[in-house]
Amino acid sequence: MAALADLAILDTEAEREFDAITRAAASLLGVGRGTVSLIDQNRQWFKSRFRVDLTETPRDVAFCDHVVTGRETLIIPDALEDETFRDNPLVTGGPRIRFYAGAPIYLQSGHCVGSLCVLDERPHLDFDDEKLRVLEELASVVSELIESRSARSHAHIAGQVVASTPDAVLATNRSAEIVYWNEAAERLFGWSADEARGQNVKLIIPVKFHKGHQNRVEAAANGGPTRLVGKFIELEARRKDHSIFPVELSLAPWGDKARGGFAAVIRDVTERKAPQADRDSNKKFLDAVVKNLPSMLFVKDTQTHRYLLVNRRAEELIGRSAKSMIGRDDFEIFPSRGRVFRRNDLKVIKSGKPELTESEFERDDGRRVNIRTTRVLLDGPDRPNQYLLGLSEDVTEIRQSEAQRWKLARYDTLTGLLNRASFFDITEKLIAKKTRFAILNIDLDRFKSVNDQFGHVTGDEVLKLIGDRLASFTDDQTHVARIGGDEFVVLLTGQGLRARSREISEQLIEEMSAPIPVGGISAYIGASIGGVVYPDDGDCVETLRQHADLAMYRAKLEGKREACFFDDRMDAAERSRRKLETSLRSAVEGNLIEVVYQPIIQVSTGDITSFEALARWNQPERGPVPPDVFIPLAEDCGLIDEMGQQVLRRACADALQWPSHIKVAINLSPRQFLSGKLVETVQTVLEDTGLPADRLHLEITENLVIQNADEAFSQLEMLKHKGIQISVDDFGVGYSSLGYFQTFGFNKVKIDKSFIAEIESSQAAKAIVMAVVGLARQLSIAVVAEGVETPQQYQTLSELGCSQLQGYLFSPPIPVDRIDSFLRRQQNELPTGNVSESIQ
Structure with a gap:
């Protein structure tokens, strides 16, 4: 887990190189789909995917977890015939995997962090050794891509650090000509980068030290001894205005025998404050980096569990200042969540391994945020595992999006009531359990006239208000759904179904008869209600719906403002008419x-x-x-x-x-x-x-x-x-x-x-x-x-x-x-x- 975390690759954007390898693997091996899968603490995450809709899966169902655990290639010709995988939800449900082949992805450190896999909805019994060899070779290419990506990332960070460091950084070739000159060097010496590049490094050396300088540089470049490499030495330097000032300088060789030279880090010590001043400067730099990290970061003492450091992003996410948190523990700061946070900390301290957790947190302003946190242990100056480092990200929008998709799948977008699919799901489950229930089918009597006279926008507003009135009847034993344009149903469970159904019907008819004020007008609607009871009036959803509809139609014809319950004899004529209509x-x-x-x-x-x-x-x-x-x-x-x-x-x-x-x-x-x-x-x-x-x-x-x-x-x-x-x-x-x-x-x-x-x-x-x-x-x-x-x-x-x-x-x-x-x-x-x- 630590090796994977060091790569900083999880939850990153798609990258063309990885996508190309995945497509190539699926194409070369004649298989419909492919992924580059990385195994985190509790999940399988796809760095790239070809014709696979999922972005991640729980680790306990991941085929690739078996590759990482076994550290060898895994082939499943037909998952339905494999005892280990035949009941796996990825086989029985989406994406319905029948064939799987995965080759491990190794780092140079020897850690196995995931696999390159190909999979299909149909079995492949002809996956031979040649195809296995191709898959493993492509997996090694993925390993190289991951390593090179990490290297590029480190190089980019190093370049950014060098470019933004307050110390002057310059580099020369073996002829002592300046080839790199950062902004801090411009400020320190007065020459711009364009002026300095190409000049001999004697540009910044006082004239009195020019003699023999070129020989010393060339000797050092050829492997000779130099006292400046790997440590800071105090010297004098020259500015563009010819002023001389004290500096600390350290050299580091760069490049190889064919091409290279020396890089120098130079620090002005005119106002020297001894080594403490240098440490303060470094600390200030590190504090700035930590403070401005885009992710929430905190550090606790593993013995006292008190916060030692909280960055700016943590303050924004939690809604509290770092000052109010440092020196205190979770029980003091978050009384309602302290026990959960402490349990998560102790799990990492006990195992010594990184742990990933996710929790919902309520801020002081009432806003709820979802936070995903990775906890790792760090050695300190006093003892091993002295610090607990937490790095968190805000996944609130992701979870809200998931919740919204779930709500759209179950609830009517206009009225907020249960939708047709939810209604059928509830009734089918009740029938499967042989549980008695009643259905009241509600049809609005004059809603079409409202639409025709005032328009569909007003009609929608009327439906919303009707939905509000119906929602007031909802409780543990009463479900209300909108299943059509102006058609609603009430589903009742529990005791006394017929008596309760009649009582609720009377209340509903009264509610629906009351004027509905909207947009400066009053709509007069009314409702006709037909009722059925399972299993008395039908043994399946479709039959119950038809019989409730027949009863509702009879109530509409009679016009007595009373609900009608299904009666086989009385509704026979209408049933015959509907059969003839079909x-x-x-x-x-x-x-x-x-x-x-x-x-x-x-x-x-x-x-x-x-x-x-x-x-x-x-x-x-x-x-x-x-x-x-x-x-x-x-x-x-x-x-x-x-x-x-x-x-x-x-x-x-x-x-x-x-x-x-x-x-x-x-x-x-x-x-x-x-x-x-x-x-x-x-x-x-x-x-x-x-x-x-x-x-x-x-x-x-x-x-x-x-x-x-x-x-x-x-x-x-x-x-x-x-x-x-x-x-x-x-x-x-x-x-x-x-x-x-x-x-x-x-x-x-x-x-x-x-x-x-x-x-x-x-x-x-x-x-x-x-x-x-x-x-x-x-x-x-x-x-x-x-x-x-x-x-x-x-x-x-x-x-x-x-x-x-x-x-x-x-x-x-x-x-x-x-x-x-x-x-x-x-x-x-x-x-x-x-x-x-x-x-x-």
Whole structure:
């Protein structure tokens, strides 16, 4: 550990040389991943990593710890087959190691500090001796990189020390020419570095000593004796202004036989204060270094445990002055943490080895910091292991980042409540333990209106305030989570689940009904609640959620401001509807909705003018599902746009196979106008299929314009402008308004079949038909009568002036593959166009 600490390599930034070796090892050996791993006291830390997401692991699970301990290469062809490693969390979990090969990293001192390893998610049974040799050679390269890195670091430190030392430092070559001159030398002698470099060292020697100087320098350079090497000698020196002053000088040889010389450290002793002054100067220098270290440093006496030294960074991190700490021990300074700090100190003193610990510390100002500390023993002047040195770093931001990631994984970012994943995790654990619990499914009643009226920013603020209200119900046996946009759940454990659930539901409904003030407005929300109890109402999370949702839906329909609990009998219809919805969704996704066609006959000629396209669905289990069942279902669950586009596309493509004078009519749902994409959809389908726009009829119901007249007429106008004809379907059964005929120029009006069915028996029905025909004639609008089933109806409608007829009298809806034969038969049967005679 001490050898590793001396390298100062742990927790350093990535370096290109190490990354290149790691990538090369993985590539040359045909293995997916690689690392340079260093083994610290309690962890494995990766100096470099290739395709490995982790930055460190606990030491007790590290494969590389076995390499360091055994001091030899380790190969695991298949970890799942190895008794030592098969249950290792790095094998059973991420990164799922199946293959491992690691070669030890040795220092010149003989210490083994880590390994170069390659690993993979699949086994490698073919890792031969040649690959082993390559791995070990690359590990030796890593060792050299580490040593050279340390050397560079020491050289850099030495250079910085020399550059910043208060003593003059200069160096000469073997010819006594100055080749280095630091700032302190500039200040001491008066010559700048540019002026001094290249000059003979006699520049600073008084003239009286010049004689014989060159010979002495050359003799010393060639190995001759000199009294100046390795110790300080008092001499005289000369400044640029020719003044002479006393100095202390010590020489040290540098370089080798080929290239080198002497380096000199020179100190002005004009105001000599004896050796004590020198020691004070050195102490001041060392104190400055320690004081300004970027890491927290402290020194304690190992016997008294009292602080002897605390640097500036320690003062900043701990929040106390060094003066308040020196001379006192941890029990006096930190009463609540003294026992822990003392235990950590004693562990190092007892073992004699460096120890790494991490702890959370609360400052006097209340701020909490996480500190990672390495403790080592130092010999002192009085006894071995006299001092305990601690070097600490602030890892608060790292731990806060980890805590934030953990919180994001478990809590909803908007409300601060548990999120969906946490809710499912809790329920699954309770089910695994067979523990009874209750779930209250909460759906906000009018939240969408708040979003639509005030915007999503206000909606988010409302959700936050609702989250605050729900959070007040949280305790040891009550968990609250947000699992959807405006959907929340409360999970209860303990005794009396149903009684507590009803009590909490009443309180929740009361809370949610209270006005929510936000941004100068008051939002009125309300909530519907459905409840279930495990295992009474389901044995898995999904079933419980579905049943809670069914109960909540029933509570919403009943509107009694009361929670509903799941009842298998009462919720059967809704469950059936949802099952049908699921099946319909699959049918639409699979484009399984069929289209059949019913002809529309021109009364005056008996010719077929168009076919109305009608959607049909044959559900595998239930058989044919009536359109008045599955079309409203598609509207409710948001499938109508996709289903409508499919029917439109298929009908337009089919119509291209018919005679060019026959048009196709397609019904539109009011919901298709809401997205604002209807015009674009129709245009795209016409372009894709090639059907001319004037062969397309679009039929709308009166309810469409009732719901959103302005928006509906705007889109209808754009469609009509493209040449598409627009008809009003089922006229007379909705909220008819003659003003619509003034607002928009419809091409056709279709009288609902309910009037046609009674036209022979009801004078009112006949009068309505006459009125519609008269109105249409005045407006030059074609009239279609739907549901014609008898010759008598045909005769009456013809006499009343209906221009077109549709119904089972002519044909039921037929599939597209029967249209050709139908058209041929119709031409043969009605050659003269006298429809009434042919029918009779």
